[in-house]
Amino acid sequence: MSWTTILVLGGLAYAFKAAGLLVLDHVRLPESLATITSLLPPALLAALVVVQTFADGTTLVIDARAAGLVAGLVTVALRAPFLVVVISAAGVTAALRALT
Amino acid sequence: MSDPPSAPDPSAPPFRRRDGLIVAVAVGVFGMTFGVFAVATGLSATQAQVMSLLVFTGASQFAAVGVIASGGTPAAALASAALLAARNGMYGLALNPLIRGGRWRRLLAAQFVLDESTAMASAQRDPVEAEKAFWVTGLGVFVFWNLGTLIGAGGGNAIGDPETYGLDVAFPAGFIALMAPHLRRRPGLVAAIAGGLIALVTIPLLPAGAPILVAALGVIPAFVVQRRELT
Numbered sequence: 404m405s406w407t408t409i410l411v412l413g414g415l416a417y418a419f420k421a422a423g424l425l426v427l428d429h430v431r432l433p434e435s436l437a438t439i440t441s442l443l444p445p446a447l448l449a450a451l452v453v454v455q456t457f458a459d460g461t462t463l464v465i466d467a468r469a470a471g472l473v474a475g476l477v478t479v480a481l482r483a484p485f486l487v488v489v490i491s492a493a494g495v496t497a498a499l500r501a502l503t
Numbered sequence: 504m505s506d507p508p509s510a511p512d513p514s515a516p517p518f519r520r521r522d523g524l525i526v527a528v529a530v531g532v533f534g535m536t537f538g539v540f541a542v543a544t545g546l547s548a549t550q551a552q553v554m555s556l557l558v559f560t561g562a563s564q565f566a567a568v569g570v571i572a573s574g575g576t577p578a579a580a581l582a583s584a585a586l587l588a589a590r591n592g593m594y595g596l597a598l599n600p601l602i603r604g605g606r607w608r609r610l611l612a613a614q615f616v617l618d619e620s621t622a623m624a625s626a627q628r629d630p631v632e633a634e635k636a637f638w639v640t641g642l643g644v645f646v647f648w649n650l651g652t653l654i655g656a657g658g659g660n661a662i663g664d665p666e667t668y669g670l671d672v673a674f675p676a677g678f679i680a681l682m683a684p685h686l687r688r689r690p691g692l693v694a695a696i697a698g699g700l701i702a703l704v705t706i707p708l709l710p711a712g713a714p715i716l717v718a719a720l721g722v723i724p725a726f727v728v729q730r731r732e733l734t
Contacts, residue, residue, distance in 0.1 A: 413557030421613035442722040444625035445685040450718030452675040453702040464569030475676025490539020492676030496669030
């Protein structure tokens, strides 16, 4: 990979990150717009969870990751601490992978 | 102080530095994987490190290196990496009201706009806690991602494939834990269900990265629900 590609990619990645933080700098958002932007994290993160659990490239699959996610959901529902949620999910997936 | 729009539920626990550190360490392990992968496909260790310092978007870095390794053009590498990095723009919009300070502080904060820092910040009810969560998680992930890259690119990866330990699933599970305060309120729950369904439907149809962008439309039904609750 050329240095040019790396530097262009660095600039591009930074531009995306900065855009959202700076574009509305010092502009007071109307209440309705502020509501919409505050709802973006649950919408985007839920999509990210789906991608990280069920996507293999552009194919949908159900594998050991799904079982780990269920363990994560159960521990979240039980209001377990963050570390317990993460370790339960990883542990279930690791165990399934070791067995299959 | 009045509640911010669509705040997480009041029983949300306060931010703990330890949680930010857990996320950072998990990311660090994948940083090692990136370092190993980048060098194996022909990047120099310096190139891998500069990429982790400047690009600092894991999915984009893996995608760009992968496209070049499989014989793709630099333009194709940039396009697939950009598609994966674009969601950070929307995270920036959500974080916008939380980051205090002037332009220089915001320009610095921008480098740390990530899945992890956004998730940790948006889980907080108190705006001051949210900003603290953003900086601690963002800086922690930056340090460990780069440390991981350094070790991996230097050939010192002693851990092996993180998937053996199920560490890839630690992220979606962790994100659900961080979304929990939103999921306990109806607008946040609707946003998450709609976003998740949109991703499920679009994964087979769109290139990687795009499903998460389209999932932003999940805020529309959530906004309607929020409106209805207020009236």
